[in-house]
Amino acid sequence: MVESLTPGDPARIGPYELLGRLGAGGMGRVYLGRTGDGRQAAIKVVRPELAEERDFRRRFAREIEAARAVDGRYTAAVLDADPDAESPWLATAYIPGPSLVDHVIDRGPMGEEDLRRLAAGLAYALGAIHAAGLVHRDLKPSNILLADGGPRVIDFGIARAAEASALTRTGVTIGSPGYMSPEQINGEAVETPSDVFSVGAVLAYAATGRSPFGAGATPVLLYRIVHNAPDLTGVPASLLPLVAACLDKRPAARPTVPQLLATVTPPAMVAPTAVAHTVACTRTATLPVAGAHNRRRVLAVGGAAAVAVAAAIYAPSLLTDSKAKSAKSAGARPVNPPKTLWHAPTINESAVTTNAVLTIQGSEHNVLAALDPVTGVQRWSWTGPTVGIISSIGALPATVYACGVQLFAIDPSDGRQLWSAKVVLDEFAVSDRALVAWLGGEARLTPTLSCLDPASxxxxxxxxxxATAYTGALSMSSTVVAFCDSIDSRRVRPERVYALDVTTGxxxxxxxxxxLLGRPIATADTVYVGGGDGTPLYALDAMTGAVRWKSAVGQGTAAPTVDQATLYVIDGSHNVLRALDTATGAQRWKFEGRDFRGVWGPVNGVxxxxxxxxxxxYALEARTGRLLWSYRAAGAEQVAVTGDVVTVVCGGDPDARTVYGIRPR
Incomplete structure (x- = not known):
């Protein structure tokens, strides 16, 4: 519910005109804001006493940086922030829909099917949050919004900054009584199992309409959480073991997020061939790419990559830089824009084959539609299971993959299903030689990586x-599979890279x-990985792990992309795209602007x-960095190319995106 602004409220925060109040919490007040082009956002303004704490702004900036990397399908994506403002603020996507609290008050406790959907959505959200190196620390019913496409988790990524400040002030608790974990209450290390405890408490609330630790004063609730068993009366019998396990006092005894997801998702439909477990395609082996908000990778087949757009076009003015051979920067000189051929709705994302554009449609998010890349006319559609949405898609010339709670392989010529398998995480990497995926199950205590034949x-x-592997960060080449993990279970941010032989494992x-940022990029001879807080960008020998070179430019939250001779990386400032020689790390050229969020390609030299x-x-010549054209694209998320058509996915809301087909002139 949006309340009217009061005389003491500001009229604007950053680029946002304030429309009303959305609420308030321990961190500060939340407003509904709108940009000049009409996009809405939820803007949280930090309380003055927190902003005045020593080192708070530094911690706040660091947590925001990590939060930008979180996949936005089951969370509210971070849009903008200013930790250096007089009153620090953070803007996230505005999610219309009631909170879980409002839903339970208005409609009563949830039934079993809705509880399973809620649990699956929370597991997906926490998987994305944890993969970005964050722990939520304040997961509660009021921080869960029920959108049409499923639950969305909000207010992640900033509680840790406030928690450190709270430790220095008497009587201040960061976290919500009734949903905090025992280790959080006791001042112990707060890691990913703490969020799983909160999931158990949230599910109990959704099933019964009350906290599993009852009502009362804060000290009473905190004592019960640490010492008393939860009251789970009213939780459906089929979910009771899971909820009880999530609420175990011992962090190590709680299920992992993959185990939680495996328990609440339906069983797989297995193909006649001996199908192994598989994963969802949010990234591909052909081209490493990164979305503007969700940082996922988009499959490009046969020289195709992916791009997001919307209206009028401008060309930046060109500036000369003596240190870069062909340096450019973003400006505003208009040029002849690409022609918009068609547009169509899509949910979450889009992908391309050599002759089709794939979109997710349907009220249940379970329809995969193949569109003609030139006309946008639908060629065929495939309908998946009624339980479980399609959260990601990808394609090879001979196979299309659609993934949610199961992975489906589909014939791209007619939409015929080839095989399917159960999945736990919606991440995989695929090429014409192999498909590697994170798997799991009730009996698995650690993440499991499997390699499958992509055809059968x-x-x-x-x-x-x-156990500390970052299962959202996976990259594959013809020689190695690479992923990141923490050094030990007490570390949240990934700090180590593993490389497995792609043939043998x-x-x-x-x-x-x-x-590290947890997103290695693997090629046949090199693995690239970088991070924030001064961590260099490393080029590691794919066979031995030896450092071939390192660069002080660092890496922003967007994953780099690479061809045989050049690595294209948005540096740690987020304001410069640098083209680096893959052999030496020397800079070939740079392109300057402001707040770059994604880089795709190169495809056909662009x-x-x-x-x-x-x-x-911006479309740049890959060899020189010369600007070819630019296109205004509000909410651009993905870019792909099929033939001479560029496809672009736009829209901050994963449930209401639009894919455009455009043709450069």
């Missing part, structure tokens, strides 16, 4: 990964660095760059 689904090898090497601040897509 036959399992080739399976390997258990460290055997570990080739591991490399420990600093504060690199695509998304400017979040100015809502522009």
């Amino acid at each position: 689904g036959m399992k080739r090898w399976t390997r258990r990964a460290p 055997e570990e080739r090497w591991r490399f420990t660095a600093g504060r 690199v695509y760059l998304n400017g979040f601040y100015d809502d522009m897509i």
